[in-house]
Amino acid sequence: MDLFWISFVFISVIHTTTSHYSCGPYRKCLCYSDNKMDCSRTMLPLGQICKEIGNVTRPNITRLYAEYNGINQVCSAYLEGCERLTSMYLTGNNISEISNNAFNNFKILKFLDISNNSLRVYREKGDHILVFPTSLETLMLNGNFKHEVTGNETYPDLQNLYQLTTLQIDGLKNTPFPKCYRYIRSLKYLKVSGLNGYCNLPLVTNNTFESLLHLQELNISSCNITSIHAGAFQKLSMLEVLDLSQNMQLGFQNLRNVSFGLQFTNIQVLNYSKVYTTFGIGTRVQKRDICYLWNTTLREFSANSNRLILFETNAIALLPKTLNIVRLEDNKFTFSLYLLQVVCLSNLTELYSNMQNAAHKPSLYFQQPENLVPKYASDLDDCPFMKESFLRNISNSIDGCPYFEPNKRINFSEHLPRFPKKLKKLYLADSTLQYNVTSIFINPPNNEIEYIDISGNVLYSWAEPVGPFPKLRYLDLSRNYCSYVRPIATKYLSSVENLQFHQNFLGLVLSDANEGSQIFDNLTNVKVLNLSSNIIKYMAPTVFSKLTKLEKLDLSVNNIDAWTVDVSNLNSLKYLNLRFNALRSLPRSLRTKLEDNLKRHGGRFKIDLRNNTIACTCEEKDFLKWMLKYKTSMVGFRGYIFQDNTGKRISADVFIAMVKGLDKECKSYVLIIVLSSIGLSIFLAILIGALIYKNRWKLRYLIRLSKIRHFGYRDMTNETENTEYIYDAFISYADENSQFVSDKLVPYLENQGLKLCLHGRDFQPGRNIIDNILQAIRNSKKTVTILSDDFVKSTWCMYEFNMARMDNVYSRQGSNCLVVVMFENIPAGHMSNEMLNWIQLNTYLEYTTNSEGEQLFWQSLHEAIECIN
The missing domain is CATH 3.40.50.10140 (Toll/interleukin-1 receptor homology (TIR) domain)
Known part of the structure; x- marks a missing residue:
């Protein structure tokens, strides 16, 4: 997450407080219990709003939202009464002028948002200079660059804001930040992004940011950057987060210059995503591109959406040993030797590689820069870390990290793939993996993997075990078109607690009395099991017999019309989702088990029976009374589909009333039903006997016809094939x-x-x-x-x-x-x-x-x- 906006997100979350009442001029605004007044989109004059705030003594308004109100001027007269504010949001107005003395009486204002207005923030020589309260900690000036670009603009003088920590501003071409910014020692977070305003920085030179010596986070995403000098970030010794994403003409080769300067910083997070067009040719990451990263303190590296296809052999070893998180989503990776060298990332804990080979809308082609291969340009000497002797030493220092000699034929059988030993999370969802999963041994066997997401692929059959995964807790196999799983396939998954297996085709195999009843036998620690949308109609009775720790079971969006599963061992079951099935009742064994679990664990169980049909009939009287007893445990109870004994849909209230009267109604008809049933049985017996005798020759004929039909489909060895x-x-x-x-x-x-x-x-x-x-x-x-x-x-x-x-x-x-x-x-x-x-x-x-x-x-x-x- 962009640390730059932590304070802003926090304030925005508070903005959603629901406890409010009408207030302000003509009661058009909303006041909240957390001392906030929201007058946005009311078109009220700023002077009236501030006057109202000045008259209010309880509660004390400290935050004002006056966004999109058509305000065009801010002066001291309009702000009378707002002096006690700590935060003011004026974005999206048409403010073109702020008087010199407008904020003279503001002593505690810390947050000011005047973005997306028409202010002359970026003054030219002789222009008016904006004066802001010296108490400001966060200032948002972006989106004010609406006049024609002359090339003479410069950044505003903000040196009097000695408490300023966060600044969002537009980016000017060939214009370094002035030296006066050196005096703003508290400035830690700077966002100069085209995603939130105007930014045009085709060339980032060594002096573009040299005055921002105290920056910890710099966001220059979507700024049309095409080239960066090698020393551009060298003087930012405190820099921890750098976002260069969505500069689609920058190219991956410029990472060489970027990383050179980052050697002299405290860099922790680098976002180098989408620096290449969506439909360009594939990108091969070379050693010279990432060589200087080896000498940085980088912990998190993102290179999403760059059409990366592979790493040059031995290049992965140059990623810094401090690296914990790598994001390589939406690329085009293919098989090559670099896959055997992922183990060289000895401290890697999270790898995000979703959406490999994903399709993109062709309309994006016309919205992006021309698909040109970025020119490689650098005035740097050869990086010392990419020498073969250095790479060989890296390999020797990391357990299991292979080094491949240049131009030497490799025997793959001698190099089994290995996971980084500290890897905990692996994401490979929606990556067009199409396999029948066979036996795969995971090396090292004592790996640390806790979370695997391989959903949205085409792993259509799983016949052999994959593992071991001694610490795996979460496994997502959903959306894989899987129709077959052998019991032995889950051999190494005994530690899994959350298994997502929804949106597959497991209905047939789960109904098999042999294999289907044993599929989950190895998952003895599973607590959450999702089998939604699997075309399930029937399940083998013992399919969940070993899941003694199962707490949540999701069987929604199937075609189950009767519960057939033995629940005697489900002693921890608390939540059962049966939505969108064809159930009309639940058996006594399941109801009793849920009640026992309620007594055993306390709290309450939850069942979701929405989009099933619950009929109010005497045959289901016990179940209906049980439902009524535990209706607070029925998720969305009032939205259930209830029917009377004629099939007519009824409301929840009518249903409740009918169930309460079932004892009396059903008791009255018991004797009649019994006698009628006996009489009907006798009548049917006589009638059937008479019909059989009357039609005895016809029945013989039908039996003969059935035999003919049967033998008509036998593959007789003495028959000549009909061609x-x-x-x-x-x-x-x-x-x-x-x-x-x-x-x-x-x-x-x-x-x-x-x-x-x-x-x-x-x-x-x-x-x-x-x-x-x-x-x-x-x-x-x-x-x-x-x-x-x-x-x-x-x-x-x-x-x-x-x-x-x-x-x-x-x-x-x-x-x-x-x-x-x-x-x-x-x-x-x-x-x-x-x-x-x-x-x-x-x-x-x-x-x-x-x-x-x-x-x-x-x-x-x-x-x-x-x-x-």
Whole structure:
């Protein structure tokens, strides 16, 4: 975080205090309990506001916000009554003049923001000089450079502000800060950034900042810098934080000159992000670029968004040994020898490398400087630290740090990758990693890693263990399209306490009674488990049996319709998120366990059942009464979906009243229900017996037909494979989509010379529908399914889909004879597990009405039918 603005952020947080009342002229302002008055955007004159403040004795207003009020002048008369203020915010007005004596009576004003106005702050020779209270500690003058640039401007004389610690100001081209700033010994934080105002410093010379001898933090981000002299920061011996980010014409090679001067400072944090255009060619970090960093006290280094592709061999060893945090996000890193040398960063504790190879909006190209390769220019001699003998000594002094001799062939088998021993946090999210995770041994085994985020990649299968991670506490594997995990894969994760596994496809493997019930057995210390959005419908009963320390379980946004998990060992469970499922109740075992945990640990448990359907029926009476008893534990209780026994939605208040009357209502009908059930059972038994006897020959026929259908899909060894087809494609669709089929699909495909089979046109009249369907599928080279919401609701359509799927698997040996056309978006909850599994594992076509997209669709469909696998 930018330390420059710590005080400003603190004040801004206080600004959000909610305890307030109307006050000020015409009661248009808001006064807060922390002695703040906010009159921003009220268009009240400054004189009226200050007069009101002067009349107020309780509470004592010390901070005034009068932003965006159209104020154009500040003089002593307007400020009468505001003399007791400690902070004044006047940003976003149209102030063009401040009189000499305006602040004469201000003795305790510490914070003044007059940014984004029209003041002549940057005086030329003979211009008026602004006079500010000598008590100021923070002054914001940025955004006042709105007149035409003449090239004769200079920075204001602020030497009388001997208590000033923080200054934000615009940056002037070829204009060093005047020598009078040497007398402001308290000035520690300077922000000269184009992100907050005007800044144009194409060349930073050795005397640009030489008068700011006491600076600890300097922010010159987004200042159009193209070149920096080697001694630009040499005299800033107290400098700890330097931000050079978003100077997109600076280039990475200028880091040589920057780092040379930083050797003589107390530098702790360097932000060198986005010094290169988004769409430039890749950047190779060379030894000469970072050589002088070795001799600095740098703790944190950021080089995000620079299109870095790799480090020159042995260059990483030149990063300073004091380095703790490295940020290399949004770059283009590729595999090379430098990856084996990350271990040379012996004191590295945090590595941020998210968003590798990320895509960027093409519109950014026109908003950034031309993609030119920055010219390498430096008047420095060769850096002594980049000599091979010096690099070899660095390697020898760090355990496990390899040194690679120039121009010598490397045997990778002799150099296993190692983590820096002190590394605690590793971020590799959204980096297009696409792997089936196999066994990886982490070296050294006694590593210090506590936090790993590899979310947003494509780690689609995890079959073997990775580790060991003896101190790992947080692991994020979310958004990885993962559909398979073997129990042995979690072998080295016993120390994990927080596992984020949401937005994957674990539903099928979690339902497996063998592997699915053991996936989490090694996670004996996990306290937080997130399995949200994993297409879960059913889970093996013992899937969480070893998670005795589990406190928070998130199973939201799945398709769970019944709780099947054994909770007898979940003795620490306090929070259960079941939002967006299909549950109607919770079993007694789960309710009892939550009550036991409440007694055992105190406090209260929390359950989120929003977006499920809770029906007020006698069958669920015990559960409903339990809900009412613990309604304060039900997250968002009044937003639940409640229904009466007819299916009509009711409010929470009506639901509560109905549950309270369930005992009386259900008791009255118990005897009637029992007698009716007995009578109905007898009647149904007689009726079914009569129907069976009456239709005995028909039933025999149906049984025979079922046998024929079954053996029709057996791969008989003595059958000759059918390679001659009557039709090119059988079109399976719902009647609701018949207009699309008859008006568009059939004309297009048949005009292309394809022969199609349609149930309304080509099925043999008088023949059994099932026979017609099976014959159409087997006599067609491909089956084209027009998938829509009506399709999945149709029994016959789903029958056609499943028969085509079985034909593909058993009769045609997986030759992809089924072509799925996604005609419209279908909620996952409407589709069967078989259909979801097919769509996840096979490519489908998506219909669009966009002119160009539709043309591509028809071409792709024609090719899919013609294709012979």
